[in-house]
Amino acid sequence: MGDLRLGLQFDYSGLDGRAAVDLAKRAEALGFWAIWTSEAYGADAVVPLTWMAAHTTTIKLGTAVLQMPARTPAMTAMTAMALDQLSGGRVLLGLGTSGPQVVEGWHGQPFGKPLVRTREYVAILRTIFARAEPLQFDGDVYEIPYRGPDATGLGKPLKTILHPRADLPIYLAAIGPRNVALAAEIADGFLPLFWSPNRWKDAFGDALASADLTTFDIAASAWVVVGDDIGWCRDQVRPFVALYVGGMGARGRNFYNDLACRFGYEKAAAEIQDRFLAGDRKGAEAAVPDELVDEVAFVGSPERIADQLQAWRESPVTTLNVWTRQPEALDVLAAANQP
Numbered sequence: 001m002g003d004l005r006l007g008l009q010f011d012y013s014g015l016d017g018r019a020a021v022d023l024a025k026r027a028e029a030l031g032f033w034a035i036w037t038s039e040a041y042g043a044d045a046v047v048p049l050t051w052m053a054a055h056t057t058t059i060k061l062g063t064a065v066l067q068m069p070a071r072t073p074a075m076t077a078m079t080a081m082a083l084d085q086l087s088g089g090r091v092l093l094g095l096g097t098s099g100p101q102v103v104e105g106w107h108g109q110p111f112g113k114p115l116v117r118t119r120e121y122v123a124i125l126r127t128i129f130a131r132a133e134p135l136q137f138d139g140d141v142y143e144i145p146y147r148g149p150d151a152t153g154l155g156k157p158l159k160t161i162l163h164p165r166a167d168l169p170i171y172l173a174a175i176g177p178r179n180v181a182l183a184a185e186i187a188d189g190f191l192p193l194f195w196s197p198n199r200w201k202d203a204f205g206d207a208l209a210s211a212d213l214t215t216f217d218i219a220a221s222a223w224v225v226v227g228d229d230i231g232w233c234r235d236q237v238r239p240f241v242a243l244y245v246g247g248m249g250a251r252g253r254n255f256y257n258d259l260a261c262r263f264g265y266e267k268a269a270a271e272i273q274d275r276f277l278a279g280d281r282k283g284a285e286a287a288v289p290d291e292l293v294d295e296v297a298f299v300g301s302p303e304r305i306a307d308q309l310q311a312w313r314e315s316p317v318t319t320l321n322v323w324t325r326q327p328e329a330l331d332v333l334a335a336a337n338q339p
Contacts (some may be wrong), residue, residue, distance in 0.1 A: 004313050005033035006333055009064060009221045012038040014144035015048055024052040026327060027059060030334040033094060034219075036191075036321055037065060041106040047077055053080035053087045061087055064191050064221070064321065065096035065173040068117060069109040073105070073124035073142060074135070081164040082131075089165060094191050095121065096173030099249050110227045117141045122170055122186050130166045139283035171219060175255040180207035189217030189319075194256065196263050196295040197311035203260055203262040208316070222312075223297040224329040226305065233299035236240055240323075241292065242284040244274025245269055258316075265292050298333075306336035313337075 010020060024035050035052060039045040053061050061083065066076060074189040076095070084091035094186040097103070097118060100111040120139040134157030145155030153192055172183040173191045183190035184207065195218075196203065208218075223240060225233040244256040246297045251273065260269040268289050276284035298305045314319060322333055 001126075003090040004309075004317065004337055005191060005319045005321050006031070006337055007034040007036055007062065007219060008035045008330065009059075009321040009323040010038065010048065012040045012045070013042050013325070015043065017048075017051060021052055021055045022331070023327060024056055024059065024301065027330055028056050032059060032330070032334070033319060034062045036062040036064035036092075036094065036219075036221075036320075038064050040098075041102055042191045046083065048172060050083060050086075053083065053090065059090070060092050061090045062092035062171070062184050062219075063094045064171070064219075065094040067098045067102070067107070068095050069098060069103045069111075070107050074128065074144070076121075077125050077128040077160070077164075080125075080168060081160065081162045084165060084168060087164060092169050092171060092189075093125070094171040094173065097179075099255070100253065101249065102239060112141065115178060116173065118179070119186060120171075125170060128160055128165050129157055131163065133157075138174055158284050169217075171217070175259050177204070177207040181210065182202050184208055184216060186210035188215075191321075192218070194259055194263075194296045195220035195222065195312075195315075195317060197315040197317070198295065199263045200315055201260060202264065213316045213318075217319055218317045220317045221314075221323050223299075223321050224324040224326070224333060225297070225299050226302060226329050226332050227299075227303055227325055230300045230304075234293045234297075235285075236325075237282075237293050237297045238285040238288040241296065242272055242281065242290045244275060245288070246272040246284045247313045251277060260292065261281055263292070263304055264296060266287065268292060302332045302336070305332055308333050309333070309336045 017289045039046040045066055049061050063186045080091050080093045095096040097114040103109050120142050124137050135144055136157045169188040170191040170192050172187045174180040174183045225236045227233045248256050257269050257273055271287040272284045275287055298308050301307045
């Protein structure tokens with residue numbers, strides 16, 4: 001049985017500032033290791049994280065995740081360094097490529113080659129954080145200084161005027177096998193949105209084969225719903241699973257649907273997507289099997305959740321990021337996670 005740190009994952013929409021601060025402070029008091037904020041095509045991840053940073057003192061501050069196509073690598077580095085400096089070295093920098101619908105439909109950027117972009121992006125960040133030399137980079141996606149046909153010719157390599165942590169941790173949101181393998185190669189951890197403690201080898205095993213699991217942080221997210229009515233608890237999770245498996249991406253280009261298939265739910269994944277894309281959200285939610293909910297979420301009584309936690313502690317997950325609308329769920333997880 002391994003050590004398991006607890007994190008608190010915040011949603012990317014409808015965040016209430018006062019409630020978020022109260023929940024973050026509660027997590028900190030319970031000994032949670034980190035809080036994480038996210039973004040899609042609404043509020044960004046940095047503003048709420050900064051807000052909560054100002055009201056806490058020790059808990060780590062993670063982005064899960066910042067969308068790489070939305071920012072130049074240097075801009076992301078500036079943001080991370082500034083928040084890390086102001087918070088006393090608490091930042092965990094989580095990055096993701098997002099999907100083509102958001103990248104091209106919201107940010108107006110080409111989706112391009114996400115693996116190439118990710119590798120170059122992280123390399124640039126590492127160079128900035130190391131501050132050993134002025135920043136220069138010649139890649140397929142990024143060219144610094146810029147020397148394109150419309151360049152002024154005045155750009156020159158620069159070194160950040162801040163003095164950041166050279167080892168500021170970088171995490172990657174990864175789902176597909178090649179993305180996970182890349183995270184294991186170049187990042188300090190990865191952020192799977194869905195994780196199955198029983199089927200993780202089928203979904204991620206080969207991709208994680210090269211990772212040093214004694215140092216590489218697998219920071220997996222999971223919904224937690226506490227209650228005596230197991231059916232009601234599962235029903236609170238189904239819309240979330242249906243949204244991602246059914247609607248996050250186009251048919252044939254939905255990474256979460258592919259993951260559900262690798263977990264062994266091919267038939268259910270196809271039905272969820274068919275119904276969701278046909279506009280039948282309720283039908284898509286109804287098509288989410290109880291077994292899939294139990295694989296990727298914690299649902300039921302405190303005793304049942306404690307039993308579920310044992311499998312997670314025996315898997316290579318090192319950080320469990322709790323996604324919940326119930327403040328009392330934090331107490332349940334903290335109590336169940338005692339050695």
